[in-house]
Structure formats: C-alpha cells, structure tokens
Amino acid sequence: MSEGRNLSLAKSVAEFGGLEKWNSQPKLKALDAMLDTMCTATTKEEALEQVNGIISLGHYLWAYMYMRKLAAKNVDLLHATILHEPSVLLPVMYTPTVGEACQKFGKMPMPARGMYISIRDKGNLAAVIKEYAEAEMPKDADGKPVCDCMVFSDGGRILGLGDLGAWGMGIPMGKLDLYTACGGFDPRRTIPVVIDAGIGDASKNTAKLPIRDDELYTGCKQDRVTEKSAAGTVVNSAYYGEDSLIDEFMSAATAQYGKNCLLQFEDFNSNDAFPLLATYREKYLCYNDDIQGTAAVAVAGILGGIKLKHPEATDLIGMLANEHYLFHGAGSANLGGIALLVNEGKVPKSNVHITNSRGLIWVEEEAEPGKAARGNFRNKEQAAWGYPGEPDFNAKELTSVIEKLKPSVLVGAVGVCPGCFDQAVIEGMMAACREDCTGDGGSVQERPIVFALSNPKSQAEVTAKDAYEWSNGEVIYGSGTQFPPHTVAGREHCPGQVNNVYIFPGMSFGAQACAATTIPERLFMVAAEAVANSLTEDDMKKDRVIPSRDRLRDVNLNVATAVVLECQKLGLATNPLGDDAETVKAALKAKQWSPSA
Numbered sequence: 307m308s309e310g311r312n313l314s315l316a317k318s319v320a321e322f323g324g325l326e327k328w329n330s331q332p333k334l335k336a337l338d339a340m341l342d343t344m345c346t347a348t349t350k351e352e353a354l355e356q357v358n359g360i361i362s363l364g365h366y367l368w369a370y371m372y373m374r375k376l377a378a379k380n381v382d383l384l385h386a387t388i389l390h391e392p393s394v395l396l397p398v399m400y401t402p403t404v405g406e407a408c409q410k411f412g413k414m415p416m417p418a419r420g421m422y423i424s425i426r427d428k429g430n431l432a433a434v435i436k437e438y439a440e441a442e443m444p445k446d447a448d449g450k451p452v453c454d455c456m457v458f459s460d461g462g463r464i465l466g467l468g469d470l471g472a473w474g475m476g477i478p479m480g481k482l483d484l485y486t487a488c489g490g491f492d493p494r495r496t497i498p499v500v501i502d503a504g505i506g507d508a509s510k511n512t513a514k515l516p517i518r519d520d521e522l523y524t525g526c527k528q529d530r531v532t533e534k535s536a537a538g539t540v541v542n543s544a545y546y547g548e549d550s551l552i553d554e555f556m557s558a559a560t561a562q563y564g565k566n567c568l569l570q571f572e573d574f575n576s577n578d579a580f581p582l583l584a585t586y587r588e589k590y591l592c593y594n595d596d597i598q599g600t601a602a603v604a605v606a607g608i609l610g611g612i613k614l615k616h617p618e619a620t621d622l623i624g625m626l627a628n629e630h631y632l633f634h635g636a637g638s639a640n641l642g643g644i645a646l647l648v649n650e651g652k653v654p655k656s657n658v659h660i661t662n663s664r665g666l667i668w669v670e671e672e673a674e675p676g677k678a679a680r681g682n683f684r685n686k687e688q689a690a691w692g693y694p695g696e697p698d699f700n701a702k703e704l705t706s707v708i709e710k711l712k713p714s715v716l717v718g719a720v721g722v723c724p725g726c727f728d729q730a731v732i733e734g735m736m737a738a739c740r741e742d743c744t745g746d747g748g749s750v751q752e753r754p755i756v757f758a759l760s761n762p763k764s765q766a767e768v769t770a771k772d773a774y775e776w777s778n779g780e781v782i783y784g785s786g787t788q789f790p791p792h793t794v795a796g797r798e799h800c801p802g803q804v805n806n807v808y809i810f811p812g813m814s815f816g817a818q819a820c821a822a823t824t825i826p827e828r829l830f831m832v833a834a835e836a837v838a839n840s841l842t843e844d845d846m847k848k849d850r851v852i853p854s855r856d857r858l859r860d861v862n863l864n865v866a867t868a869v870v871l872e873c874q875k876l877g878l879a880t881n882p883l884g885d886d887a888e889t890v891k892a893a894l895k896a897k898q899w900s901p902s903a
Contacts (some may be wrong), residue, residue: 313551314429315439316422316472316524317502329415333522338415345375350903352677353387361394366403371414383494383901386486389901393855395489399571400480401805402762402787407480409515411473412522418442420475423458423555424502424526425544431551433560439562444494454491454818455568456559458479458499461544462530462575463596465812466721466765468512471505472525477573481595481810487546488858489811489866491818503544503551504530506566512722513676539577539685552582556590568818570595570810576638580687591817593825594638599806599813601642602830602837603852604717604757607650609838610851611715611782617846622838623831626651629755632713634704634727635720636688636769637899639759644691650831665702668693705734709823712738712754718767719759719786727758727768732776751780755851757804759786768815770801784851791848802845802852808837811858814866819897820870820879828876829869836868837861841872863898867891 319328329338341708344360347353353376367477373395377384388395397403409415420439422738446452450675461474485491502525508516518527527888531543544551550630560567571583571594583594593599608629609622619625626647633640647653653877660667662684669681669692682695683689693701700706708716708731718727735754754777758767762783770789773781779794784804791800813833817825840853840861853861870890873879883893 311437311441313427314414314421314441316500317424317426317526318472318524319416325416325418331522334415335415336774341371341375341415344596345372345379345742347376347387349382350386350390351693352446353383357387357395359400360388361398366398367406367410369398370403370407370813374414374417375819377419378903382901384901385483385486385493386901386903388483389859392554394740396484396807396855396858397788399483399487400807402466402827404476404480405467405762408461408473408476409467409511409513409517411470411476412517412520412524415585416524417811418480420498420500421456422472422475422481422500422502422525423551425551426526427506428544428549428551432561435562438497441828442496446859451562452495453497453563453567454495455482455485455570455814456497456499456556457485457570458501459572460501460574460578461501461505461525461591462542462578463573465573465761466512469506469510469530472500472523473517474573475500475524483568484515484807485811487811488807488862488901489815490859490863490894490897490900491811491815497609498601499527499555500552501555501755502526504528507636508532511544529565530854535581537686541577541581542575542858545578545582552586554819556586556592560590563681563860565823566592566818568592568814570814572596576641576687578788579638579684580641580685588824591822591825592608593813596805597638597642598646598825598827598830599757599810600639600719601646602809602813602834603804603806604643604759605646605831605852606808606834607757607784607802607838608647608715608755609834610802610841611753613838614846614849614851615781621649623835626656627653629653629657629715630713631658631710631715631717632708632711633658633660633667634716634718635760635829636660636667636684636718637721639719640717641687641691645859646830646834650827653689658691659693659707660688661704661707666693666707667691667699667795668696668701671695678840691693700748705730708738713754715757715837717757717759720767721760721765723767724760725764725768727756727773729772729776732756732768732773732781736777736780740767753780753782755782755784757784759784759804761786763787763789770799774799783852788798788855800850800854802850803855804852807858808861809865812836812862813869815862815898816866816869817873819866819881819894820883821881822873822878823880824878826876826878829872832901833865836864863891863894866894870894
C-alpha cells in the first residue's frame with residue numbers, strides 16, 4: 307500500500323520526496339518510534355489496557371496518536387477495540403480530541419490513509435483519484451477498486467477552530483472511524499479526503515497558529531483565492547464556474563467508483579457550504595453533515611426534550627409547532643436546524659428566530675422597489691429567517707431578546723463565545739416558560755430546553771453543571787460535547803450529547819445500502835424521529851434528550867432503517883431491502899461490517 311503514490315499525497319509531503327522520507331525527519335521519526343514501542347497490542351484487551359493507561363494520565367492526544375498507530379498496524383484490531391468501549395474511545399477518536407489533533411496534525415507521523423486533492427492538480431483529478439484507488443483500495447472480483455463513501459473537507463472551518471488547511475485531514479479520518487464504529491461501514495472501503503485549495507495565515511484560525519509557516523505543514527503553502535459572490539459573501543473562487551474544482555472532484559470520484567459512492571461534505575465555510583450543497587445535492591448521492599446532520603440531531607434532541615416533558619406523546623413531530631425557538635449563532639448548523647423545523651417539521655416561521663454577531667437577525671418587511679432590503683443579515687440564508695422589521699427593543703442583548711420573544715427552546719452554536727449563556731440567560735429562559743394559567747394568579751413552569759452545541763467543550767455556551775444549578779434542575783439540557791452527570795436536589799441528570807454521531811453513520815449507511823439516488827431533507831426528519839424514539843426508560847429517568855452513547859450502533863441502525871423505509875416510500879431506493887421495518891433492519895444488520903480481530 308501507498309507505493310507509487312505522488313499525486314494523491316499532500317503536496318508538501320510529495321515535494322519532500324514521499325511519505326517514507328517525510329516521516330524520517332528527526333522529530334517525526336522519534337515520535338513514531340515512541341508510538342511503535344507503546345503500541346504492541348495484538349488483542350483488543352491488550353489494546354484497551356494500553357490506551358486506557360494513557361487516558362488515565364489525561365493524555366488524550368497521546369491516546370489519539372496511539373489509536374492512529376494501532377490503525378496503521380491492524381485496522382480490524384482498531385475497530386474491535388473501539389466497539390468494545392465506544393463511550394471511552396469515541397471521544398478520543400473524534401470530538402473533543404480531534405480538534406487539538408487537527409491543530410497539530412502535521413507534527414504527528416503522517417499516515418498513508420487519506421487522499422489529497424490539490425488545487426494545483428485541477429484538470430487532472432481523475433488521475434489523482436485513480437492513483438489512490440490502485441494503491442490503497444480493495445479490489446472486487448474483476449480487479450476493480452471499490453469505495454462505498456468519501457468524506458471530504460477543505461479544512462476551512464474545522465469545528466470552531468477556523469482554517470487549518472490540509473491539517474484538517476483529522477476530521478474526515480475521524481468521521482469515517484465513526485462511520486465504521488456506529489454505522490457499520492467497512493473501513494477499507496472508505497476514503498478520507500482533503501480538498502487542498504490553500505490556507506489562510508494565522509489570523510484565519512481562532513488560536514492564531516502560524517500553521518502555513520510551520521516546517522511540517524503538509525499542504526500547499528499558498529493563500530486561498532477568494533472572491534465576492536453574487537450574494538455579497540466571500541467564497542473560494544476555485545469551487546465555482548464551469549471548471550469548478552469541486553465539480554471535477556465529484557465527477558471523477560463517481561466515474562471511478564460509481565454513482566452509489568456516497569460523498570459527504572464536511573467543515574466547509576458556511577458561505578461555500580450552502581451554495582455547494584444546493585448545486586450538487588440532486589446530481590450526486592451527497593449531503594453536508596454540518597448543515598443537515600447537525601440540524602437533524604438538534605431536532606432529534608428537541609424531540610427528545612418534548613418526550614421528556616410529555617412522556618405520553620405519540621406524535622413528537624406534530625408537537626414541534628407548539629414550541630418557540632431562538633437559535634443563537636447563524637452558522638450552517640443553526641440555519642440547517644431552522645430549515646428542517648420549518649420545512650419538514652411544519653413549525654410556523656413566526657415561531658423561529660436567530661441571532662448573529664450583530665444581535666437578533668432582522669429584515670425590513672417591504673423594501674422599496676429596486677432596492678435591497680435593509681437588515682443586519684450577512685447572507686441570504688440568514689435573511690430568510692429574519693425578524694420582520696427593525697426591532698423596537700434591545701436586539702443586541704440576548705436576555706432582552708429572550709424577554710421579548712419568550713422562547714421555550716434555546717439552541718447555541720456560536721463556536722467562539724464560551725459561557726455566553728450565563729445565569730441571567732438561564733433565568734430568562736425559566737421566566738419565559740412561566741405562564742399564568744392556573745386561573746388564580748399562580749404560575750405553571752414549562753421546562754425550557756437549552757442546548758450548548760459548540761465544540762470543543764471549552765467553547766460550550768453553558769456547562770451542564772451551571773445550567774442545572776441555575777435552574778434547580780428544571781432546564782432540559784444537551785451539549786455538543788459530553789459533560790459528566792450532575793446531581794441537583796437529589797436527582798441525577800445525565801446530559802445528552804446532541805452530536806451528529808447519532809445521525810450521519812446511520813444516514814449514510816442506509817442511503818448507501820439501498821442505493822438511493824439522492825438524499826432529500828425528508829430523510830433527516832425521519833432520522834431525527836428515529837433517534838428520539840430510541841430513548842429508553844432509563845434515558846428518560848436520567849433526563850437525557852439523546853440516547854446513551856453506549857447504544858450508538860443500535861441507534862444508528864434504527865436511523866438507517868428509517869432512512870431506507872423513507873427512500874423506498876419516496877421511490878429513491880434502487881436496491882429495496884424489504885417491505886417492513888423488521889425486514890429492512892435485518893437486511894441492514896446483515897450488511898454491517900464487523901472486525902475479525
């Protein structure tokens with residue numbers, strides 16, 4: 307494997323002389339030798355002893371590197387180990403550890419796994435993809451390379467960390483680990499991809515790291531070429547037009563592996579993410595997990611919260627319209643969540659509002675003919691959900707917005723403002739959900755739902771402890787990164803991890819298994835419902851809005867089943883798997899890959 311590769315390597319690695327020579331540099335060679343000495347396991351029990359020893363010291367990045375070394379030595383053993391203790395190891399392989407891993411990705415030994423699509427090879431991407439296919443991918447009975455799915459990112463918006471360029475490879479690699487552990491994909495038949503269109507300087511990442519100038523930066527050491535779109539937003543020039551880099555990549559990928567090869571967009575800037583999804587969603591079997599998967603799991607969490615408030619409810623989706631929503635942060639995740647609620651959940655548009663860095667987003671109701679509408683939106687996606695007219699209250703202050711709009715659901719996905727849901731905000735949500743409806747001047751408290759979805763944990767809008775303490779345990783809480791249980795007034799609350807790991811593995815597995823032609827929005831709503839309906843009595847007793855992490859593969863199998871059934875109902879499945887849920891679930895279970903180790 308990896309012999310003869312040059313085109314599909316990261317550009318700085320290829321120019322240095324190849325993978326072996328790159329990893330022979332003193333810093334990388336010494337680190338690789340240490341990892342090789344540490345990683346001697348031949349069974350999952352031994353691997354767990356070794357990695358848990360590292361974790362016990364709090365060295366999660368070392369645990370990440372250990373697992374990457376294990377993957378290079380024995381991919382079956384890697385996944386057998388993950389599946390044995392998923393609640394312990396998934397946070398090592400993905401969030402929260404993967405953020406730091408990406409910030410330092412080039413400082414670790416470079417793995418052979420991973421395909422790099424460079425802007426310098428524009429016009430020749432078919433050759434890049436073919437090279438990787440011949441060197442790294444398994445072959446079918448006819449000797450043709452096979453691939454079920456690719457996750458591809460341009461590294462432009464890694465979590466809440468900004469532009470990390472080619473070092474963002476850790477994200478598609480980690481994502482595909484979860485495709486396997488939670489969804490059932492054969493890891494050998496998946497490809498992590500970085501679209502290397504350049505990288506910004508230190509000002510373009512939140513930690514102000516001089517990544518591009520680092521001697522171990524692996525990608526093209528050049529600026530991204532950007533332009534202003536027709537909508538007035540800054541976008542990557544190479545992604546648009548007749549000779550688009552993205553179009554050439556997707557066309558070449560499906561030419562090599564067939565139309566049933568699923569292509570998942572990951573961690574593109576919002577200004578590119580929305581138009582690219584709109585352009586390609588009907589042309590290829592593709593979706594954007596940051597927009598659609600994150601939206602779906604947020605809705606799944608809301609549905610779970612409704613179930614906690616109304617355990618007897620049978621039509622959870624129908625009850626979405628009873629809530630009032632405030633989304634704090636106007637990135638792709640929150641915009642996707644709003645679109646899913648309104649378009650598929652039938653929530654009235656007047657029940658949903660959103661903020662950006664300028665405060666509550668608003669747009670004038672009627673613009674003068676020939677003039678653009680006034681407002682404080684940054685793009686048309688934000689403007690679509692703007693408050694009608696310029697507010698006559700303090701729309702820049704979150705507590706003031708809550709007091710005026712009285713939301714019952716507050717969803718934070720700001721990414722750069724940790725702790726912004728302070729005690730005043732939580733108390734404001736409690737007040738907003740208190741109604742004088744007893745007939746004698748008394749009040750009834752409807753439990754507010756508050757989600758802090760920003761990753762990593764250090765970026766969370768509010769911690770579980772604070773949310774529970776400030777509300778005396780009344781807030782229904784969920785977070786993007788797992789927080790520990792917390793006891794208030796004698797009751798243990800186990801916060802649900804509202805993370806799209808509950809959606810994307812099952813979504814992708816179901817769509818790929820039934821050979822769907824496209825992935826419409828309806829599939830994300832049925833996926834969200836499947837997650838909420840996977841809550842057990844124990845989950846509800848512990849106040850989880852999302853099922854326990856220990857059941858991730860079971861929950862994703864439920865998601866995949868719902869996706870296949872809906873695809874068949876909509877006429878999108880070219881490989882039907884059965885007429886009822888039980889038959890479809892059994893067929894999917896039989897297709898799931900399991901490690902031989």
